[in-house]
Amino acid sequence: MIIVNNKGENDELLDALGHEIKNPIALINANIDYINESKEVKETRINIIKGQLEKIMLITEQIMNIKKYKEEPKKNTWILDMIEELVHTYSSSYKGINIEIEEEVLEVECNVNLIELAISNMLKNGVEALDEVEHKEIKIKLEEDNEYIKIIVENSGKGLEGVTKEELMKNKITTKEKGTGLGLSIIEYVAKEHGGKFTLENRDEGGCVAMLAIKK
Secondary structure, three states, X not given: OHHHOOOOOHHHHHHHHHHHHHHHHHHHHHHHHHHHOOOOOOHHHHHHHHHHHHHHHHXXXXXXXXXXXXXXXXXXXXXXXXXXXXXXXXXXXXXXXXXXXXXXXXXXXXXXXXXXXHHHHHHHHHHHOXXXXXXXXXXXXXXXXXXXXXXXXXXXXXXXXXXXXXXXXXXXXXXXXXXXXXXXXXXXXXXXXXXXEEEEEEOOOOOEEXXXXXXX
8 A cells, every 4th residue: 555655665656646647637538528529428427437537636636745745844833723724624514513622732743734634634534424424523632642642533423334444444445426545544644654653443422533643
């Protein structure tokens, strides 16, 4: 699994993957309008093609961002400020969802953009897990011990439903039409880049709890 491997030689591969995926996309997009005019091609087929193109573009953007962000120096940042800004930025996607943030003022030295990318994926996964449940709630907590700063995102969804985090990552499983299945791998990668760890488990009261630990 390329993006959770810390070896430097993968940097060039990530660049190549990003560019190689982007190159044919322009050609495919240019031909979609022509195909759409043909009466022999059903509209559903066009929608499938467009959906897959959106997925490829999302994967490409994620890969290129990881490579770019990895080169940035680490600096001290207030995690709570970052979380509150992310929640505010994506607030339009969280309508009808109760989001609780336990305010704990913690500063950590980190690669800011990589950590923001990981937390954004944790929030996105948590929100998407609420699609099919009536009680929609996200809880965000910050904790620390002698070794780690911990960012914890809980959701009141259906839980892992018989699969483990490792199985989800290995098989790139996603239940969302426009999902890529890469979100967990990205969080895991960011955790390793910071000497930390990422866990995903079911909650006793239902739903999941995701924890990103950053080495102090």
